[in-house]
Amino acid sequence: MEPLDYLVIASHPDDAELGVGGTILLLKEHGARVGVLDLTDGEPTPHGSPAIRLQETRAATVVLGLDWRGNLGLTNRKLVADLEARTKLAGIFRQLRPRTVFAPYWDDAHPDHVAASALVDAARFWAKLTNTDLPGEPFHPQRIVYYFSVHLRLHPKPSFVMDVTRHIETKMRALACFHSQFIAGRSTAPPTFLDDLRDRSRYWGWAIGAGFGEPFVCREEIGLRGLRDLV
C-alpha cells in the first residue's frame, strides 16, 4: 500500500472530524494522502449504537474524502495506554507509514483522550524499533501534531492555527453525519450544538486574520521552509 502523508488518530469516531476536519480537507485539496484511525467504536452513547456510529463514520469519511479509515478495536471508556495497545498501534504506523501524525491533545477531561495521547506518543517511538516482533519494517513518523477535540474548555496557546475558511461548510457537513452525537436529543433552537462549534472556530479564524481556524500544538518548534503558506 502506498504510504499516507498524514494519519489522524482519534479516540472515538467524530474526534478527528471535530478537531482536524477542516485541515483534512485542506490537506486533501493540496494532494496529500490522508487517513484516520479511530481507536474505539465510541459506543455506547445515549443516542448511538455500534451500527449507527459505523454508518455515520462511513458517511463522514466520504465527505472528508479520506484515503484510508480504520478502527483499532480498543474498548471505549476504558482506553489504557498499555503495552498491548502500543503494539497494535505501532503495527499500524509501520503499515501506513504516515510522515505526520495528528494526536489528541494531552490534557483533557475525558480519560480516553488522555490515554490516547500517551498511546500515540509511545507507539510512534516503538514503530521505529528493530529486533521486534512487530509486523512490517521499522518506520518513524517524523512529526506529531496535537489537535483539540477536548471535553475541557481549554484556552490553549497554539503552535499554529490552520486557516480552514474555505472548508468550514464541508467540515460542518462531515460533523452533521454524526447525527447520533451532535443532533439527536439536542435542542434545535439556534445556536445549536453545531452552531456553537462553528462559532468557536470563528475565534481562531479571527486570531489569524481569516474566517475560520483550527488550532494545533506541537511539543517541538515549528520549522518553516518559507512564508508562502503564512496567512
Add this chain to the structure above:
Amino acid sequence: MEPLDYLVIASHPDDAELGVGGTILLLKEHGARVGVLDLTDGEPTPHGSPAIRLQETRAATVVLGLDWRGNLGLTNRKLVADLEARTKLAGIFRQLRPRTVFAPYWDDAHPDHVAASALVDAARFWAKLTNTDLPGEPFHPQRIVYYFSVHLRLHPKPSFVMDVTRHIETKMRALACFHSQFIAGRSTAPPTFLDDLRDRSRYWGWAIGAGFGEPFVCREEIGLRGLRDLV
C-alpha cells in the same frame, strides 16, 4: 514604485544580515520583493567609519540581492522612538508598502534596539492613518515579525524557525562584508566570531530537524494556509 513584499527594519547596518540574512535569501529565491531599511549609519565603532560602513552595506546588499535598501538617517546610539522618528518611518511604510515587516525583537541590552522595536510598532500603526500630513496614501503592513540580532544572550521561545540550511553559506558571505564589524580587530583563531554565529544557527536548525535556522517571534498567532512549507 512597485510595493515590497517584505521590509526589514534594522537599527544598524548589519543587524538585518545577522538576524534575517538567511530568510531574506530564501524569500528572494521564492520570488518575493525584499528591502532593508537601516535606521542609523551604525557609526562610530572601533574599526568602522561612515564611509567604510556604507561600502560594506552596499556589498552585503549585493550578496543578499535586495530589491531596495535605504537609511532613515537617525542618530546611532541615540535612537529614540519619538514622534519625529515615527513620522519619518511611517512615511517610508507608505512609500514602500510592504505586506510584512521584520522588526528588531523588543527586549535587548542595546537601547537603540529597544527603541527601534517600539518605533516600528508605532510607525506601522501611523502609516494607516487618514487626515495626516504624512506623504502618500494610508497603508497598513499586515504583519510584524520580530527577529533576533540582540546583545543579550536571549534564549527565546520562537513562533517559528526558518530553515535556512541551503542559504547559510551565502548568509555568511553577506556577514563577512562587514569586515569592520565582524573581522577587524578580532581573533582569527577558530572558532572566530563568525564561526560562532554560524554555530548558533546550527542549534536552531537542529531544533527543527534541519541544518541551520533563524528564529522569529510574533505577538499574534501563526496562521497557516497549509503544511507545504512545514519542515
Add this chain to the structure above:
Amino acid sequence: MEPLDYLVIASHPDDAELGVGGTILLLKEHGARVGVLDLTDGEPTPHGSPAIRLQETRAATVVLGLDWRGNLGLTNRKLVADLEARTKLAGIFRQLRPRTVFAPYWDDAHPDHVAASALVDAARFWAKLTNTDLPGEPFHPQRIVYYFSVHLRLHPKPSFVMDVTRHIETKMRALACFHSQFIAGRSTAPPTFLDDLRDRSRYWGWAIGAGFGEPFVCREEIGLRGLRDLV
C-alpha cells in the same frame, strides 16, 4: 463629590465601550458607581469629527448609565506618558477616588494605547503622594485591571473573564452609538464589524461556560472572598 467605585480610563471614546462595556453594565446593576475618563477626543478619523464623536459619546454614556464621564483633553494620535499628562491624570484620581481602575492593556499596535497604559500606571502611583502640588488629598486606587480594546489580534491568558451574557445586547447598543467609528463606511453585509465583535465575545463566554464574556488581566494575583460570583 461622592467617590466612584470604578473608573475606566480610555485612550479614545469607544475604547471603554469595546473592552469594558458589558462589565460596566454588570457593575452598575450591582449598584456600583462607575465612570469613564477618555484621555483624548479620538479625532480625526475617516468618518468622525470632534462634534460627532462627542455626541456619540454622550449617547453611549446614557446607554451605559454611567455616573460620570470626562475627557482629559490630551492629543489623539500623539498621546505620550510624560510628567505633564501624569500630573493631570493623578489629579483626576484624587478627585474621583475610584477604588478600582480599568486601564488599557499594555501591549498593542496603537501607540496611544501603549502610552495610555503606562500613563495610568504612573498616575495611579502619583495620586497617593504627599507634599505635592497636586489638587485634593492623596489617594491610591487599590487595584488596576487591564482590559482589551486592542489593535492587535492578541490571544491573551486572562486573569478572569467576566460573564456579560445578560448585558451583551445593551453593550452592542452602546457600541452602535459610535456610528462614525463602527458603521459609517463599513460593509453592511453580515457579519458586519459589530457582528464580529459580538462573535468574539462568544468565545470568551464559551471559555467560562456562559454565553458572552469580556477578558481581563491583572499584574497581581486574583484574590477572592468567596466563590459566590464564580460562573
Add this chain to the structure above:
Amino acid sequence: MEPLDYLVIASHPDDAELGVGGTILLLKEHGARVGVLDLTDGEPTPHGSPAIRLQETRAATVVLGLDWRGNLGLTNRKLVADLEARTKLAGIFRQLRPRTVFAPYWDDAHPDHVAASALVDAARFWAKLTNTDLPGEPFHPQRIVYYFSVHLRLHPKPSFVMDVTRHIETKMRALACFHSQFIAGRSTAPPTFLDDLRDRSRYWGWAIGAGFGEPFVCREEIGLRGLRDLV
C-alpha cells in the same frame, strides 16, 4: 440525600485541611453544603494508627463543620488511578452530586497525590456516562479546582487565591486535631511545623492584599459574574 455544593477529594486524611481548610470554613459561612472524601486512611505513619487517624479526622470534621465526610478505602501509599478506583469514585460523585470538586494538584512528589489527581479527573468524567453499571443517575460536577497539599516546594501561579484571613485560626485548630501527623515527634520550639504552615499562608495573603490566603489552580479560565467577592 441533598446534593453537596462542594466536595474535597483528599489522598489522605489531613490533606483537605491543609490545602482547603480555610476555604471550607468560608464556604460554610456562606451557607454552602461541603463534604470531604478521603481516598485512603493515610496509615501507616510514624506516630499514627488507623484508629488514631480516624479519631483525629472526626475531630477535624467537627471543627470544619462539614456536612459530609467519607473514606473510599483505597490503599495508602499504593494509590493507583485504575478503572476499579475510577468506578468507586464516580459512584460517589453520582451519590453526592457536588457542583464543584476540589482535587489535589497534579504535580507532586508523593505518588499517591499524583494518582489521586488523575483519578479525580477520570472519575468526574465517568460520573456523567449513561449506559453504565454505575449506581445512581448520571451527574457531571461542573468544575474542578486544584488545591495545594504537596510534598514539593512548589511555587505555583494560582488561578485565584482565597482570602481566609478570618478563618485562619479555626483552620489551625482543625490542623492541630491531627496530633499524630503535625505535632507528635516534632520540635516544639518555634517556629513549629504548624507555625510554618501558618506563615506560608501569610505570603498568599500578602499577595492579595489580605491577611492569609490559600492558592488554587484551574485548568479552565476563571469566569466571574461580578466583582463583589474580589479582594
Add this chain to the structure above:
Amino acid sequence: MEPLDYLVIASHPDDAELGVGGTILLLKEHGARVGVLDLTDGEPTPHGSPAIRLQETRAATVVLGLDWRGNLGLTNRKLVADLEARTKLAGIFRQLRPRTVFAPYWDDAHPDHVAASALVDAARFWAKLTNTDLPGEPFHPQRIVYYFSVHLRLHPKPSFVMDVTRHIETKMRALACFHSQFIAGRSTAPPTFLDDLRDRSRYWGWAIGAGFGEPFVCREEIGLRGLRDLV
C-alpha cells in the same frame, strides 16, 4: 580605585536594603567588594527630609559594610531614562567597573522604578562604547541581576533565590536605620511593617528549603560552574 565586584543601583535610598540587603551581607562575607548607587535622594516623603534620609542611609551603609555608596543626584518622583541620565550612570559604571550590577525589576507600580530599570539597562550598554566623551575607559558589566523592591504585590518566577538565613537579622537592622520610612507614623502593633517584610522573606526561604530568601530574576539563563552553592 579598585573595581567593585557588585554594584546595586537603587531608585531611592532603602531600595537596595529592601531587595538585596541579605545578599549584600552574604557577598561581603564571601570577600566581595560591594557598592550601592542611589539614583535620587528619595525625598520628599511624609516623615523624611533630605538631611534625615542621608543620615539614615549612612547608618544603613555601615550596617551593610559597603565598600562604596554614592548618589547620582537625579530627581525623586521624576526619574526619566533619558540620554542625560544615561550618560551620568554610564560614567559611574566606567569608574566603579562592577562585574555584576543589581537593577530594579522592570515591572512596578512606581514610575521611578520602571524608569530606573530601563536606565540601568541602557547605561550598562553605553558604558562599553568607544569614541565617546564619557569619562574613563570602556567597560561592560558582565551581568545584570534584577531584584525586587516593588510597589506591586508581584508574585514572580525567580531565576534563583538567595539563601540569606544567616543574615536576616542584620538585614532587618539595616532596614530599621530608615526610621523615617519604615517606622515613623506606622503602627507599632505586631505584625509591624518590618515584621511583614521579614515574614515575606520566610516564604522565599521555605521555597528553597532554607530559613529566609531573596528572589532575583535574570533576562539571560543562569550558568553555574558547580553545585557547591546550591542549597
Add this chain to the structure above:
Amino acid sequence: MEPLDYLVIASHPDDAELGVGGTILLLKEHGARVGVLDLTDGEPTPHGSPAIRLQETRAATVVLGLDWRGNLGLTNRKLVADLEARTKLAGIFRQLRPRTVFAPYWDDAHPDHVAASALVDAARFWAKLTNTDLPGEPFHPQRIVYYFSVHLRLHPKPSFVMDVTRHIETKMRALACFHSQFIAGRSTAPPTFLDDLRDRSRYWGWAIGAGFGEPFVCREEIGLRGLRDLV
C-alpha cells in the same frame, strides 16, 4: 558503604553520559562521590548486544571516574513505573543515600524515558517511608534535578545550565565508548552524530557566556548560598 553525593538514574546505559556527562566530571573534580544507576541494559539495538553494551558501559564508567555504577535489571522498551519497580529503586536510594538525584526529563518521545522519570519521582518519595518492608533505613534524597537525554527536539527553559567547557573533551570520550550506539552504522562524514551532540552543547555554552553547557530543569526553585559558582 559511604553515601553518594549524586546519583544519576538513566533509562539506558549512555543516557547518563549524554545528559550529565560533563556535569559528572565537574562534580568529580570538586570531590563529590557520584554514581550512575542504569534501569535497563538498553538492548536490543541494531548494533549492540547485552555483552557489548556492558563492555561499553564499563569503559565509559572508567572515563567518567564514577564511584559506583549499577543496573536495576528492568526490561528495556517495556519500562513501566509500577509498584514493583518503585520498590526496587527505593531500595537503591536507601542503600546509596544520595543527597541529589539526577532524573530523566519528564517529557520525551521514548516511553521508557517518560516512565523512568515518573518512577524516580515515586521511588524517591517511597525511600523515606517508615513501617515498610523496604531494605535499609528511611532516606530522602533532598533534590531531584532533571536532565536532557531526549528523543524529542525539545527547546527547554532550563533552571540552570552547567558550564562544562573544561570537561567537554572527556565527555566526548565517554560517549565514544558507546561505539555500538553512536558510531557503528552511522555516517563518518562530518558532522558525525557525535559532532552534532558536541555542537549542541555549544549553544548552551553560548547562552551562559561560556564554551559548552548542559541544561537542567528543577520543579522547585533554585536556591543559592552565594554567587561563587555563577558563570
